[in-house]
Amino acid sequence: MDLNYSAEELAFRDEVRAFLDEKLPKDISAKVRGRGHLTKQDMERWHAILNEKGWLAPNWPEEYGGCAWNAVQKHIFDVECNFASAPRIIPFGLAMLAPVLMKFGNQQQKDHYLPRILNGDDWWCQGYSEPGAGSDLASLKTRAVRDGDHYIVNGQKTWTTLGQHADWIFCLVRTDPDVKQQEGISFLLIDMKTPGVEVRPIILLDGAHEVNEVWFTDVRVPVENLVGEENKGWTYAKYLLTHERTGIAGVGSSQAGLDAVKRMAGSEIHNGRPLIENPHFAARMAQVEIDLMAMSTTNLRIISKAAVGQAPGVEASMLKVKGTIIRQEINDLARRAAGPYAMPFPSEAVEGDNDPIGPEGAGVVSAQYFNNRKLSIFGGSNEIQRGIIAKVTMGG
Amino acid sequence: MNFDLTEERQMLQDTLRRYLADKYDTATRNAILDSDAGMSAEIWTGLAELGVIGALFSEADGGFGGAGFDIAVVFEELGRAGVVEPLMDTAILGGGLIAALGDEDQKLLVEEIIGGGLHVAFAHGEPSSRYDLRRVETTVAADGDNVVLNGRKAVVANAEAAGQLIVSARESGAAGDADGISLFLVPADTKGFTMRGYAMMAGGRAAEVTLDNVSVPASARLGAAGEALPAIETAVVSANVALAAETMGAMESATALTKEYLMTRKQFGRPIGTFQALAHRMSDLLIELEQARSAVINAAGHLETEPRIRDMQIASARNLMGRAGRLVAEEAIQMHGGIAMTQEYELAHIAKRITMADHRFGDTDYHLERFIALSAA
């Protein structure tokens, strides 16, 4: 055991820092720090910069153009990107669909889609959830009926993150309604430009347009867009979920978030002293920091084990639950630190030509607090994760 | 002891609840949130006509209520419906301060407020004052028969709609001193005011207000020079009762919506409320709601007692509401899943009202510290 970074790891960290310093556009990092909304172009621009460096796909094997980083390298990259206020990498194509295609897709699909994902030619979104099928995903109803060389798709997906930007959607659809739920699901790739696909915005409680409903009315999808075998989609979906959970602990994001809280608490004055010196606030901060220090090591322990071929099963659920609790606690601290300045609505507090209202970063704290309630709901809710942990460890 | 509402208050509660159920559904309210004014003139008039504003003032001040339980009854209902109209700003703070400190002429404004014809904003907090009521750095200087005000006021709720602003300024002493603070009644169209208005996260509007040589007659002063702090503290005590009651009302709605949803939403072939992992947490929310109800009663019932006891009850109520409110808002969203994350859904707004109340006149920690300090005194 050695808790220190090796010389190579330190060199890697310096390389990442230098790269971010030089290549991360200042207008983009300013937006990530809370001075505005990232546009589709911003996100694509950052993807292209990472791709040019060969750092867009930390989890992909080298043969497909990935970095094949080990756990420590991924951790370092995550932490440094967050401290530099880099946008998160949009996961749908890179971290969700790609691993499925690599494992279950045919050669033609791999050759066609994987390079396009890296190059940013296609923006993907995830079409799993439906109004009636959230935690109970296997009850999904969107129907795909074979008609010659096509499937005819009818139904509705919901909560589709950034679907308004997407060119393609990967969907779970029901191809056999007469068998056990899990055995009648297929994994289908659908071009969003196909007639009959309609995207309707859902506005979240913080005012953001981040998710959508996607409606399918007699949408004709070529059969070659089926991934793997018909009615085997549930297996692929579960495989994808294990990948969705890598990075779920959000250690880098929490560390940067806590740092921002400390900065704000250092400048806010409470009863004549900096808030950071207030015993109650200091205790709240210390408590989270202590949890986060342990989480950083828990995360590294678990992902290093996975890297040598032991899939993180129940441990991934543990990372998700504890990691999201920590992130949400930091969001709560940030809103407390901002005091009355947590009240303005963010678009009016931080955008436009005027100076932001209140202390640096305060304008977005309440929006982030509300928006990040999602962390414990999506990607398998924390209740579902606890159910998995209980089932795996106690049987039943 | 008797925990029943008087007949009058019961009537007030019933009438207000019916009015809001009728006139203030989710769609109407969400349209109000999207509007430029951030509030509805029609609702405001409606509330005035129902006597809701009058219920917040004593008979001596031209109303027919004004006690702690009147405030609690009204604000519980406003909280249940997620009302964003600024009753606390115009009536409790604005009207309350004018009624407490005003001379005969100034007090005429209270009548206008009760009638629904005037909005007031309390421009007290400053960029570096946070929740500290004494930290006033805005200056006032005599200039012949006039006084001249200079300074900045932060997150002034209802500033743009107000016909009159009550501005605090320091006559003497240092930023944190108790003595030396005065209040001035300043018409909104006075030269030298700049406002940067914005919508707030949980509805309503506020503004950053800059005073650049704002000149008003010395007779605009409310009460004696430099002695306004006790009146400010008393008005804020009432505002805290209002905030606690409003939060409690919002918690009632949040728990009712959640209970209903747990019984109707099905996953895995059964109502999600049948999963014990959720059922027990729902029970906890109901327990906290009862505690919250008691905290509001304690606070409202001590509004007129001696300051130390009163202030302890207020601090304890706001601290408890902060903790219980956070639990209810977060758990209600979590147990709903994605649906509660949408702006359209009633709970989203209710949860924001609960949470953002923790940012006015002291948060959970601030009131904990107050309680500790007062207990030791």
Ligand SMILES: Cc1cc2nc3c(=O)[nH]c(=O)nc-3n(C[C@H](O)[C@H](O)[C@H](O)COP(=O)(O)OP(=O)(O)OC[C@H]3O[C@@H](n4cnc5c(N)ncnc54)[C@H](O)[C@@H]3O)c2cc1C
């Ligand atoms: C912001 C956001 C973005 C999203 N992005 C996407 C996306 O891009 N693509 C996509 O397909 N989906 C997406 N989702 C959907 C997300 O995966 C679902 O919200 C999630 O699966 C929960 O489903 P639900 O919202 O229907 O809640 P429900 O499943 O109805 O759950 C309601 C509550 O019941 C609990 N519950 C359910 N079953 C049990 C049980 N057996 N035991 C104990 N408790 C239980 C849940 O934990 C939750 O607290 C997103 C959601 C959000 C909020």
